[in-house]
Amino acid sequence: MLSVSFDSVVAARERLRGQINPTPLTRSRVLSEMTQANVWLKFENFQFTASFKERGALNKLLSLDTAQRQAGVVAVSAGNHAQGVAYHATRLGIRSLIVMPGGTPFVKVRNTQKLGAEVILWGDSLAEAASHMEEEYVGRRGMTLVHPYDDPQVIAGQGTVALEMLESEPGLDMLVVPVGGGGLIGGVAVAAQASPGVRVVGVESARYPCAQAALSGDPSMVSGGQTIAEGIAVRTVGRLPLEILRALKPMLLSVDEAGIERAIALLASIEKVIVEGAGAAGLAALLSHGTAFAGRNVGIVLTGGNIDTRLLASVLMRQLVQESRLVALSIEVEDRPGFLSRVAGCIGESGGNIVQVGHDRLQGGIHAKSASLEVQLEAQDEGHVERIVRDLESAGFRALLLR
Structure with missing residues (x-):
C-alpha cells in the first residue's frame, strides 16, 4: 500500500480548487515540428510564485488542524x-x-x-x-514541518498538475516532469494510474541522477557540481517518492547542461516564456532523447520560471553563439586609414551586423605595418557566417573564425 493514493490526489484537487491557478496546457506547433512529437506545454511558471511548488505546500497547509495552525x-x-x-x-x-x-x-x-x-x-x-x-x-x-517533497500531502498536491493535464487533454500518452527530491514525479505517477496507457517520464540532471542512483543502489552516479538546474540538484531522492518510483516504475532519463541551456533558450525564443533550468528539463529530454517520444502525444510540465536575469542573459547569448548567430572574426588589415571602413562595408554588404570591434596593433604573429581586428557580429546561421568569411577573403582580407 503506497503512502499516497489516487484518491488523495483527487482530494487535494478539490481542496486546492479556487485557491491555486489552474495553469494553461497549450500545444506548441513549432516544438512539435522540431521534435516529431505532439508537444503540449503545462505552464506552471504562471503560478503566483512562478512554480508548481505552491500546490504541495498549500495542500499541506490546508490539511493542518487548529492547533497546528496556531503553532505555525x-x-x-x-x-x-x-x-x-x-x-x-x-x-x-x-x-x-x-x-x-x-x-x-x-x-x-x-x-x-x-x-x-x-x-x-x-x-x-x-x-x-x-x-x-x-x-x-x-x-x-x-512547529509543523512542511517538507518540500517527503510528505504525503505535499506529494498529493503536486499530483494535481497531472489531473489538470489529463482532464484538459485526455489524448496525452506521456507526461514528462523534472525530478529532484521526487515529490512531483511521485504525485504525477500516482495520478496517472487512473489513465491506462499514460507513461510518466522523469528527467534528471546528468550531474544529479539521484532517483536512478537510488533505484540502482549506486550513489556514486551522483557526481554533483555546478548545474543550471538548481531546482533538481538533489543528492538523495525522498523516502516516500522512492517508494512510489519502485512500485510504479516510471521511465527515467538524464539531460546534460548544454541540453538544458538549449531548452531554456528555445522556450524564450519560440514560446516567449521564461523558464528556469529545472523547469526546462522536460523539453531538454525531448531534444536529447527524441526517439523515445517520436509520434507520441507528450505533455511537458514547465515547473518554474525563477531564473536569475543575469544567468538568463548569459544562456541566451551562449545559445546565439552555439547557433552561429553571434560570432567573432579575427581579420588582419593594413594599418592605414580607411581599412576599418572597408572591412565594415564588406561585412555590411554580406548582410552581417557588427556588434563590437577591437583593434590591436601589438599582437604577435602579424606584420609591424598591419593590425588585427577582432569583430563580433550577428549573422543568420552558420552558412551565412561562411559566406561573410568568403566575401572578406575575396576582398583581400584574411579572416579567421574564432570559436
Missing part, C-alpha cells in the same frame, strides 16, 4: 518551496518560518520575506539548516 509552520528551502510556503501561509493567516543556509543570496531571502515569512539564516548548507530546524523549531517549539 517551518520549512528548509532557499528556492521555490520557500516562496510557496510563505505566500500561502501568509494568505491563510498561518505564521511561517523558513530556515536557509547562511550563504543564501540576499535576493532569495528578501523575496521570501516579502511574502510574509520570517527567515532564519543558519549553517553553511541545507543539511546544517535542516538539522537546526528539526531540533529547534519542530522539536522544541512544536
